[in-house]
Structures are given as structure tokens and as C-alpha cells.
Amino acid sequence: MTEEKCAPLFETKRAKGRLFYKVFSLSLFVGICFIWVFRVSHIPRESEDGKWGWIGLLCAELCRETECAASDITFYALLEASIFAKQWLPFCRKFKVDPTSPAAYFKTIASSTHPNARAQEFVTIKKLYQDMESRIENAAKMGRVPEEILLDGKDSSVKDVDGNVMPILVYLAREKRPHVAHNFKAGAMNSLIRVSSMISNGDIILNIDCDMYSNNSQSLRDALCFFMNEDKGHEIAFVQSPQCFENITKNDLYAGSLRVIYEMDFHGLDSLGGPLYIGTGCFHRREILCGRKFNDQIKKEASLNELEEKSKAIASCTFEKNTLWGKEVTFFLIVPISSSCYCDSDCMGLQYGCSLEDVRTGLSIKCRGWKSVNYNPQRKAFLGVAPNTLPQTLVQHKRWSEGCFQILLSKHSPAWCAYGFISPGLQMAYCYYNPWVFLSWPTLYYCIIPSLYLLKGIPLFPQMSSPWFIPFAYVMLGDSFYCLMEFLWSGGTVKGWWNDLRLWLYKRTTSYLFAFVDTIFKFFGFSESTFIVSAKVAEEKVSQRYEKEIMEFGNSSPMLTLLATLALLNLFCLLGMLLKQVFINEEGLRIFDTIALQILLSGVLVLINVPVYLGLFLRKDKGRLPISVAAKSTALALTACALFISITLRCFIFSVLV
Template structure:
């Protein structure tokens, strides 16, 4: 959800309160539509059940997208976040609110009696919505100045102060004791659209990264306020999402440091014969194996899991990095500028390549620079490592670094293809390729001094 959608939700919440004041509210993105007419009945089964917890505030359905290509090359379904992890959080106080596909009790947005009687949650609307009184009140509450000197945005309605106001609102509602239920029927309740080019995907994730960090470092940080107000385990779950962009730091380190050390023939990991080497292999295989198993149990293919883990690395070397930097600049009062480079490629051509499973670059965006630089560094270091093995007949000391570089090369194949082999409009711009090679060379020169 973006700020424009957030403002629309606020207006609808207030305006609907004067016109109907229905006890249940559905929030839905403009690009999503209902896919199952039985969905309201499912929701009412929860909300009207007298045995249900009175603090049950909302029913969240997963975000599911149509038009995703066979292998979901951009990880657009966000299967891990929107479905697998959501099911886990459902066992605590409920999954997070994702900004769409959610039915709320109107009462969760009101902390008590309001200064405007017509907006109180127990107010009954007994006049036609076309009456002058109702229309006049609707215009009054929709006015931009209505919420000045009120608690709207802080204690009432959707909460302000971040680009991920859906996550922030959900988190503060959970801190007040409200609970949610994650409902994931076999037939998707709602379907929406997902970006079909990499730049749009990364731009969206960069906005989320900035917003999540705004929540992470606000006065209600999940790591401090959250673990006390909800419970430690749920607070840590919200902290996991809020500090999501911090993953850019270890991802960047593993994408560059071992490979640069390999170029300088320096070993920084235990040898293959060292018992500590087994720990590295166990952690590597354990983490990837667990995620693969979760995907398989969720009905996904190994190819989709592979593309999802590739996109995790790409996010860490693009959206997370730029989101982290932008957030730091905002905290110290420096204006920031987004990278809204417009693609001039005809959408039909993009759709055709997307359906074929081909990555779409096409624009000279700074978001592509870290990942292409890492792709160059990993390829050169791996080839150099092979040369050293043949020269010195010694692989044991450099095995782990070559393993990391080789794993990165396999993941970076779409980048190499886009930089060298492709001629279509969606290839990597030559400008980005040349800058990346220059940056990789500069990193090597600087590292040769350090080593």
C-alpha cells in the first residue's frame, strides 16, 4: 500500500461512517478483485461466532496474484512472507495486515468516543445516503483540515508516519490487544497484479524497505515496545520484518569480501579438513534446505524456490541497500530522491519476455549497479581461483570461497545473459555494464592494498 492508498482508506473510513457505519470494513487495493463470492460468508463465520475471542479484530486473506509466469522469476508471489510465515504467526496473535484482502471490525479503528458523534462506532445511520444532512457530514469529515487537533492517525484510524502504514497500523493494533486470523482457502479470495519487470519490483521493495526501517527506529520499535506490549515472540516476529533491510549488510559482505580475498589469494574461511568447515556447510545447507522444504510443503516447485532465493539475494544487493541508505539520509535530514526511471519498452514485449522466463532490465537504474558489480567480481574471482588451483595444486584453503563464488555465478546467470548475450530491449544497458566493470576493478585495486 502506498501513501495515496492510505489517504483514500482514511477518507473512506470516515465517509462510510457517516453514510452507513457498517460494522465490517473490507480494504482492497485498486488492482485486486474478488475471486470467490463465498468470501464474506467465511468472514462472518468468524466474526459472528459467539465462542470467538472478543478481541478478534480482522480476518486477513493472503495476497495472491494472477498473471505470474510459470516459475515466478521475480518471486512476485512472496510466498514465504504472505503465506508460509503468515501461517506461523497465525499461531500467535494472528498474521500481519498486508494492506489488502482484509476484513476489519470497524471498532478496531476507534479508541473511544469521538468528538464527532456521527463517527462513533455505535452510531446508527437512519437517513438516506442521498440526504442533505448525510452528504454535508460526509463532505465535512472528508475535509483535509478535519483531523487537525484530533487523534486521527495516532490513536484513531490508520496510523501515519511511515511508508508501510499497513504494517504499522497492524503492529500498533496488536500492541493494543487486538488479534487477527489468517484465512487461506484453496480458492483464492482475491487476485491482483504483480510487476512484470525487475525495476518495478525492486522500486516497490525499496519503498517497503524505507517504511519498515521507519517503524524499526520509531518510538514504538518492535524490539523494545513490541516485545513488552504484545509478547516477546510476536514482538520478535514484527522486529524480523521491521529490520528486514538490515539483511543487506551480511548479503553484501558475502557477495564481495570472500571473492575479493580470493582474488588476492587470501584464505578467510577454515580449510576443508578443519572441523569448523563442517559448521559452515551445515548452516549453509540447513538454511537453504529448510526454505526449500517449506516451499515444497506449500505446494510450490523447486524451480520457484530457486528463483525466490535468487531474488532474496538480488533484493539484498539493490532494494535493501538503497532503502537503508535512503532511510539513514532521512534520519539526518538530507533530502533523498527516488530512482523512478521510466521504461520505454512496449508492455506487450515485456509481457512476452516475462512469460518466457527472461529477466527484464532495460533501464539504466542505479538499483542494478551493486548486483552487476557483484556478478563481475564473483565471475572473475572464480576463474582466478581455478587458475590458482592449477598453478599451486592447492584447493583446500580456497575451497569455501570458490564455493561461494560458484554459487553466486549460478544465481547471476540472468545478469550475465543480460550483459553479454542478449540483444533485445530488455537487456542490461551498456552504461550499467561498463560502470559495474569499472567499480569491480576499483574494488580490486583498493583491496590489493589492504591484503
């Protein structure tokens, strides 16, 4: 008899349109090559203006691409939530509630939508939730909790109102000392892994951030389908869900959804070995976090004879030789005997040494032979809270890009560490995310130099009547059109794409730049690593402006000063050029043929920065840019324009005299 094979629990399909995408990508590459040829073959002579600006553009064009510190308030909130859960969990089971987060459920569901038989229970459970919420808020305002809740009240047999045993809920606050590295989030995760192994030792670990909640009650079942698949489940180390947010505005003001990465890139990574581990919304196998290497043989169930032979080996009198069996150890990490009674790797838990411990840990797991799966259902598995101010967004991306750069500079860099352990495609994918910080320099150059040369009327691009204008126009229009289509296909809007383009510029000119500088300082020992926690609670006025999609700047900071300076620099250069051509230059509109692309570039930068100009000069609310930032950025922009005019004039006089 032939052995019947179970139907697969999941399947992977190729995306359509691959041939068109390859042809389009090839055409863009050809256009970029023509641009490089033009740059090399048309470098201005020594006696001509713009030589160094031209060379600089050539170089730029070569680059295209919790823990809560043992808080009594948090403990009290968990205690209140556990009491409320005795009523809430039976209600969820009875009425098939989804999402199971009471805050999200009551926000979207009104009592009037329920039948009469259910309406009374809905009102009762909502009243219990509001009472619990009120008690927690009062405790937070007072800064203390009732003394009676601090008493030891452990009960291992707590049941809900239907008589079902409640899940185990443990609040862990790990010890911290001033001179002992606690390793931020990675240290907290490793503590939780060790402690949970002593309590339940479950095979599957779910890791989510403190501000996220379950939006899909079937997510655990779906994740188990990946792990338990007969053909490929034994290869999977973790199932990663995208980091989605409930407070994203209609047009995604701060590009917080990262929709193209999650809807496009991660699906592509599925064919190369799976997506990155991003630190939240992830189901892990415990044994793999504890260091187990991939072995294709674990797929097969051992026969009775094989188990008997293995049992003889581990029961022999010589098995314990040169091992820790029978010796005193300070801690023993339990790993299920059914899968492994030992750790066969020197990599245990989340990896330390950088602010993106999750990405580094995921790479380490992949290098041990494991794969991951992208789990992105239509109803998102988990939802969190995205930053709702520009400074929060920039700081968050600074931390991410800084962590990626630290991985690139470390001995664990995918550029060399992963060679031979993962597929070349997956290695290239990891390397694509690591050098984000380098993109700041060509972007800064493109934001500054062409505009300054525009102010002087010196062309850095081919004139419109030249054949060399075609590759420039094709690459710019083709790339922009493709990015727009990609964004729309991912579920975005046209205005959302424009906001995404704006944040792309802001991140490159501020977050990535500061991340590069800070990482270099840390590399040479001038500063120490820090972990900046994203804000989870916002003021009411800030939230109202965010919902109206009004950009929030807030307090003064070096990032905002740099952002405002670049915006004003482009505005001054564009206005200065227009005034000069209208009132001074005798050639009039004919000069526009030679500097059309520079005008277009500067004009796009000015349009992108409209919210900055409003925040500097027109807005009166607290979300505007401070007056100090307006004064400093105006002075810096005017000084840069004056210095450039002075320097280029002196260089021109010197070249003429020589």
C-alpha cells in the same frame, strides 16, 4: 436447563512435525556456535594475510538472519462498470459465476464449455463486456471522456435487469494542496472511512488494492464466520488474506508470491495473536479502525435491566458535562450505537508517519488488545497483479523494507512500544520483519570479501581436511535443504526455489541497502518521504518475456549498476583464481583443499547471476541491461580487483618490513 452452545464457526489446529523442527533448529544453532568458535580461535596473526577479512566474516556471520488524483478516465470506467453491472450481477447469481471479475471469468471460460441454453446468454454478456472495454480504452487513448457523463446523474434507486436494488458505488477524489500533507495511501483510507460512515456506516470494511479483484465469492461469508464466532469472534479486529497474484509464472521468476511468508509464517502467527495487516485483502471492523479498545465484556449481551441502567446514565442531565454534546464541531464520525457511541482511544484510522502505514496500524490495533486471523483458503480470496520486471520488484521491496525500518526507528517500534501489550512471541515476530535493511551489510560483505581474497589465494574458511569444516558444511547444506523443503511444501518448484534464492540476494544487496541509506537521510532531514506506486500496466513485449521467464532489466538505474558490478566482481575473481592456479601456482590442485568453501561460495554467486551476464553481453532485446550499465559495472569491478590486489600487496610488504 443448561444453555446450549453453538458449534464454533472456525477452529485452529497445531501443525505436525514440531518436535522434528525443534531438534533440527537446535542442531543448526549448535553448528553456528561452532562456526563462531572457529572464527574467534583461528584469527590470523599480524604477519599472516587475511586478518581483517577474517574479522569481517565473523561480524557478518553474527547476522543470520489508490489513489488516482481525481481522474476523469477512472470515473468514466467506474460509470461504465456500474452500467454493465446491471446485466452482469444477475448473470452471476443465475449461473453461480466465480470469480465474479468479468475479465478473469472470460479469460478462463470459453463459450463452447456451456450448455446450449446458457451459451446464448454467455455470448450476449461477453459482447456487452467487450463493448464496455472498448469504450473505456478509446477514452483512455483520447485522454478525455464524453461530456454527457460529467452531468449529475445520481439515482438512489437504481435496479438491475431482475429488479434488485444495486449496491451503492461512490467515487471519492479527495482534495490535495501543495503545502498540506496528504499522507499517501493512509490519508486516502482515512478519507474513505469518514465518507463511508456518512453513506452506509457498515460494520465491516473491506480494503483491497486497485489492481485486485475477488476470486472467491464466499470470502465475505467466511470472514463473517470469524467475526461472529461465539467463543473467539469478539477478540478479532481484522481478517487478513494473503496478497496473491494471477500473473505469477510457473517458477515465480521474481519471487513475487512470497509463498513461504504466507503459507508458513502467517499460519504460525495465528497462534501468537494473528498476522500483520498488509494493506490489502483485509476485512476490518469499522469501530476498531475508529479507535475502539478491546474489552472482553462486549462479548456478553446486556440484559434488559443492564440496558435500562445504562440508559439512565446517558439520559441524565449531567452526562453532557465536559463533553462536545451541544457544541459546534466541524465533523462527527458516526459509530454504530449498538456497539459504541464513543471512541475510547486516541488512535483513529490508519497511522501516519511511514510508508508502511498498514503494518504500523495493525501493530497499534494489536497493542489495544485485539487479535487478527489469517484467512488463506485453497481458492484464494483476492488476486492482483505482481511486478513483471526486476526494477519494479526491487523498488517495491525497497519501499517495504524502508517502511519496516522507519517503524523500527520510530516511537512506535515493536521493540519497545509493544512490550507488555502483546505476547513476547508476537513482539518477536514484528521485530523479525523490521530490521530487514541491516541484512544488506553482511550479505554485501559475503558477496565481495571472500571473492577478493579468493583472487589472492588467501583462505577465509577451514580446509576440507580439518574437523572445523564439518559445522560449516552442515549449516550450509542443512539450511539450504530445509529452505528447499519449506518452499516445496508451500507449493513451489525447485526452479522456483532457485529464483527465490536469486531474488533474496538481489533484494539484500540493492533494495535493503538503498532503503537503509534513504531512511537515514530522511531521519536526519536530508530528504522527504515519497510513495512510489507500483506499475499496474505492462507493455506487450515485456509481458511476453515475463511469461517466458526471461528477466527484464530495462533502463539504467543505480540498483542495476550495483547488481551488475557485484556479479562481474565474482566472475572476475573466480576466473582469475582458476587461471592463476592453472598457469602460475606450482601447487596445482592441492591449493583447492584450503579454499574449497570460497570457491563454492563464489561459484554459487556466479550461477545465481547467470541472467545478469546474459543481460549484459548476450541479449539483444529491449529487456537487456543498457550498454552504459555494462561499461560502468565492468570498470568498477576491474578497479575493485586491482585496488584490492594493490592494497593487500602493500600491507604484506609493510608487515614483513615491520
